[in-house]
Amino acid sequence: MVSVILGDRDCFPLKDDNISSVTYGQAGEKYYEMRVIVAAIDFGTTYSGWAFSFRADYEKNPTNAEVKHWHSGPGTLVTEKTPTCLLVKPDGVTFQAxxxxxxxxxxxxxxxxxxxDYYYFRRFKMLLFKAFGKHLTKETTIADEMGKELPAIDVFAMSIKFIVDDMMVVVNQRLTGIIMETDIHWVLTVPTIWSDFAKQFMRHAAIKAGIVTERLTIVLEPEAASLYCRHLPIEAMLSGDNLLISELPTGSKYMVLDAGGxxxxxxxxxxxxxxTLREVRAANGGDWGGTMVDKAFEKFICDLVGETVFRTFKQSETEDWLYMIREFEYKKREAGSRSGTQVVMNFPASLTEIFLNETHMTIKDAIAASTYAEAVEIKRDKLKISHSVFKTLFQESLHNTVDHVKRLLKDERMVDVRTILMAGGYSESPLLQRAIKLAFPEMQVVIPHAASSAVLRGALIFGYNPASITERLLRYTYGTDICVSFLEGKHPENRRKKNNVGDTCSDVFDILIEKDTKVKTGETQITGTYYNNHSNQRSMLFRIYASNEKNPLYVDDERCSKLETWGNENKV
Structure with a gap:
């Protein structure tokens, strides 16, 4: 016989032998005595960054943070995040930049x-979005921009290691003493709507990057953004008619819309x-962030020049293609914020030449004969796009987001929600802000300054006080596989197994805890007792399965997936 205890291990360890005691800050929140420094890594699809804070600074003001500012080049753009791009040497194992x-x-x-011969990866985080049931393993590969593949775990680990090393340089510059490994607790942000498999993959990538598992916490991005805004003064709000999230009374509900790349x-x-906060609606959403706008732009260019020309351009004139997408990123951020009738971008001469060679006609003539004749113009090396056409690049993303929020607000649990808190880099888009405000005029829309770093800053607060989120709703049903006596009429005949103790049915999904169950942080969620099948059995193997179904019947159902162990499975 063996008893199994299921707890909230990932976000709040049940036991940490490296923590000596728990004390309280000025606001009454708990933090850990040994967490001298909390460091946060926001590993985004489009942009990534890091921040850290000392416990003494946190006690004075939880929003205090040292956030890295990145320079795109000499005398150019300065941002709080850097593009999520990795360059690997031709050997496929050596980090370059x-x-x-x-x-x-x-x-x-x-x-x-x-x-x-180099490997260049960008926006590769989206590999993990639809990972439920795909069994991410150490052998899973990811293709770079030119189609060459490397192990995905190595790509993520190299990226995280760079961020860790880059932050440690600054930490050591700030202090005169020696920083011990046990002085830093790391917090890694992940989207709430990711599967457990994707979150587990990120944890193992961080461990491979050198972060000790006992010193690593995973934080959900909307939770981090929400915690940060709970501490903000009024002057830190970009809009919201002077509404302070921090002053909402107990029992108030608000929606967190974390819009990322x-x-x-x-x-x-x-x-x-x-x-402190509790989750009252299980996290949900979709892949409608800023990269959907990027895909729409790429499709727009393909419509102008044709897929064959665009593919040739991308392969043979890679430098021009990279400059083009970098410039579009700037134009995308500005969309909706400036007056005028056109968006003007550089149009590479190399693309004009390839088009002429492939089609034997000029790009100007082709546009004049297309549906874009009145809205798009190429003049010398400039591409001029009407604002109306440029805004259509955002259309699918905005429609999906607004439509999803409308469906959520129809839920009876949402009847008293009157506030939408927007966070994440894409939330800084004037077009997204306008779409949300127009679609929900009865809602108070709150947007903090530097919305793109709200998750990063909130992750630090969570690192000192993981109990800030007191309650969550499970997105999956969890269970293990068991063998039971075969029952005529209940179990399918093809599952009947004959043995010396009678007919049995194996691979039955034994539910440990159901989807949508409320679970409290730091508490044991469920206990169960299991018995061995044979008197001479010396061990029991527990495989944990997750399912989107509330009451799955069998673990080998296509809607169930086994949580990977990334090593030898534990026997008890």
């Missing part, structure tokens, strides 16, 4: 036509005490 440095070095290599992550929180 990350972020703006990776972009710039790859551009230089492309200019010399020396880039083809890859996903739109939506959850609903209810205010508990002054600085």
């Amino acid at each position: 990350f972020g703006y440095d990776a972009e710039n070095q790859y551009l230089e290599l492309a200019d010399k036509d020396e880039h083809r 890859g996903t739109i992550d939506i959850t609903v929180h209810e205010v508990q005490s002054q600085y």
